[in-house]
Amino acid sequence: MTESSVTHATVVLERSYAAAPARVFQAFADVEARKRWGRPSPSVELVYDKADFRVGGVDVSRCGPRGKLIYRVETRYLDIEPGHRIISAEVVSEGWNKLSISLITVELQAIGTSTRLVLTDQITALGxxxxxxxxxxxxxxxxxxxxxxxxxLPVEA
Structure with missing residues (x-):
């Protein structure tokens, strides 16, 4: 018998990019761009079955080792302020088993001609x-x- 557990955490990641917030935001908004940079490594495959980047929109993607897309990720966009903020709820599943549920906030702040990005993942891990x-x-x-x-990305983005 598998014992069920629930673990909560808040993960905060910060990065600085030599690009304006509008360019960084565009990399999140453009699904083709997300397919390229969203894979954590070349050995991971990422496929979007649905992409609807707008408040109330839902993305559905599958990912996993190349040729073995075992994880399903459903992302619902709760708040989007172009160039400034993206807030989404995400459910990661393997088959019928939910693995995690997250509230993810991406904040973009202009620092001169660069961008400071703060991503906060308030995650509930199931298992x-x-x-x-x-x-x-x-x-x-x-x-x-x-x-x-x-x-x-084009400079004007």
Missing amino acids: GKDMIAGSREGLGASLDNLVAELSR
């Missing part, structure tokens, strides 16, 4: 602390990948 560590590592790697993505 153990491994989901919290995995979320921290995956989100951190994705935010690191965002540096390369920002160099791909």
